Amino acid sequence: MNKEKIVSQLWEVEKRLKNNMDANEYQNYVLAFLFYRYLSERQEKCMIKSGLIDVVESKNINKAYKKQAEGTYLNDYLTDITHLLGYAIGPEYTWASIISRVNANKLTPSYLQDMLDSFNYNLKLNKDNTIHTFDGILDDMKLGNVMPSRIKAIADIISFLDEIKYKDEKGEDNLGDLYTYLIQQFAMNSGKKASEFYTPHEISEVLAKIVTIDLDPNIKNPEVYDFACGSGSLLLTVQDQLLGKNLKYSGQEVNTATYNLARMNLLIHDISYQNIMLKNGDTLRKDWPEYVDEHGINHPCEFDMVVANPPYSARWNNEDEKLKDDPRFKMYGALAPKTKADYAFLLHGLYHLKQDGTMAIILPHGVLFRGAKEAQIRKILLENNQIDTIIGLPANLLYSTGIPVVIIVLKKHKNNRNVLFIDASRNFAKGKKQNFLRKEDIKKIINTYKRRKDIDKYAHVASLDEIEENDYNLNIPRYVDTFEPTPPVDLGKLRKEMKDTQREIEENRKEILKIMRQLDI
Structure with a gap:
């Protein structure tokens, strides 16, 4: 099945299950069980390739696994598999075993709970693994107390997912692309909730290209950080720009279900768990990530690239006395207003940027010109020469809001003392529900960013003196004149x-x- 047909049938399944679970639960089940299938089938390949399981002609891999890993041998198998993959699935809980139960109408709440408990227990066999993949995704739904109709609904989802073939015409595994596509489709149907877990690919591509342009090619293991990582889509788009590099991923997400979705999304794209450092937590409440040196002193982890699409104008607790001395904020003389955390997110990301790194963050236009405390923070950022580029995007690009947004590019060390303004708000194509950036629109933004030259009615390089004359107001129309004169009227x-x-x-x-x-x- 192609991706469009899969999605079409997914919506048909959802209609049948409408009385048994809401849309968010449906999304979680689909993505979680599809990922579980991937893990199980990946384990089978690993067991055969490593010689852990001897598959004779008369037995399939699942039967061979059950036979050879029974009794006292089971723990040895699970330990070996976990050391190879970072996880292990017991023979009673493989995807093939689950399908057998579904086909025999023997799927029960207790079996599903045992499956999850077994998976989490096996993770502990590898002390280096912190990827507790299904925590909070299925457990929170209290499978042990569901009605028979609900179990039937889950069985229908599993049956449908088992029918999906994710090999392309050449036999290559394209499950990662399918998984990303499904996340996108769920986002398109989630309204305002979409902003919690997905950034449209075209916008992600602009950010990813920007933060990788000046990356030192000699860095073998570049590191990227997204402190509001959602489903991890933005992190993965950075990977697309650095093919052949052993990229290391760090991210934080406050929503538990979304945080687990990010881990699944990264792992299903064949990224080793050893290159993933994700945390479920509030980015602003407690700084992360950090490390402790040999003297027991904490230091912030710093990254070559920082990308983010945080919640816009979110509320946060800026009344905590400890925040006044928080190293992320104290040098800027003020804290972001409690009703608008935009600059708190920006300063957090900048704090974790390496001296030669690049940060790109998506924020509402208000951060460019709002007064009071935000004006004070903006002024110090400009005086420190840390704001590099302002890019105004078209309206209605996001699934969750129709407002236009801006990309702010920041650096800790610059070879110039100016700010590039790009007004890309009029370069887009209209879609049925959302507008979108075309390839030529993205190319124009990136080429303008690289060349850093004035372009009539599109871009302007403003000196810090010019910005100071504008009272540190960064509103794009002050610097890029897009006015089109009205032709004279022939009376x-x-x-x-x-x-x-x-x-x-x-x-x-x-x-x-x-x-x-x-x-x-």
Whole structure:
């Protein structure tokens, strides 16, 4: 099945299950069980390739696994598999075993709970593994207390997912692409909730290209950080720009279900768990990530690239006394307002950026010109020469809101003392529900960013003196004039058109009166 057909059938399954679970639960089940299938089938390949399981002609891999890993040998198998993959699935809980139960109508809440408990227990066999993949995704749904109709609904989802073939015409595994596509489709149908877990690919691509342009090619293991990582889609888009590099991923996400979705998304794209450092937590409440040196002193982890699409103008607790001395914020003389955490997110990301790194963050336009504390923070950022580029994007690009947003590019060390302004708000294509950036729109933004030259009605390089004259207001129209003069009006032509129109009206009036007399009205 192609991706479009899979999604179409997914919506049909959802309609049948409408009375058994809501849309968010449906999404979680689909993505979680599809990922579980991937893990199980990946384990089978690993067991065969490593010689852990001897598959004879008369037995399939699942039967061979059950036979050879029974009794006292089971723990040895699980330990070996976990050391190879970072996880292990016991023979009673493989995807093939689950399908057998579904087909025999023997799927039960207790079996599903045992499956999850077994998976989490096996993770502990590898002390280096922190990827507790299904924590909070299925456990929170209290499978042990569900009604038979709900179990039937889950069985229907599992049956459908078992039918999906994710090999392309060349036999290559394209499950990662399918998984990303499904996340996108769920986001398109989630309204405002979409902002919690997905950034449209075209916007992600702009950020990813920007933060990788100046990356030192000699760095063998570059590190990227997204402190509001959602489903991990933005992190994965950075990977697309660094093919062949052993990229290391760090991210934090406050929503537990979304945090687990990010881990699944990264792992299903064949990224080793050893290159993934994700945390479920509040980015602003407690700084993360950090490390402790040999003297027991904490230091912030710093990254070559920082990307983020945090919640816009979110509320946060800025009344905590400890925040005044928080190294992320204290040098900027003020804390972001409690009703608008935009600059708190920005400063957090900048704090974790390496001296030669690049950060790109998506924020609402208000951060460019709002006053009071935000103006104070903005002024110090400019005086420190840390704001590199402002890019205004078109309206209605996001699934969750129609407002236009901006990309702010920041650096800790710059070779210039100016700010590049790009007004890309008029370069887009209209879609049925959302607008989107075309390839040529993305190319124009990136080429302008690289060249750093003025372009009439599109881009301007403003000196810090010019910005100071504008009282540190960064509103794009102050620097990029997009005004199109109205062509002069030909008054003679206009008078003639008005006379012609009046004559036509009079002729039509006479014609109507004539018709009415003929009809004796």
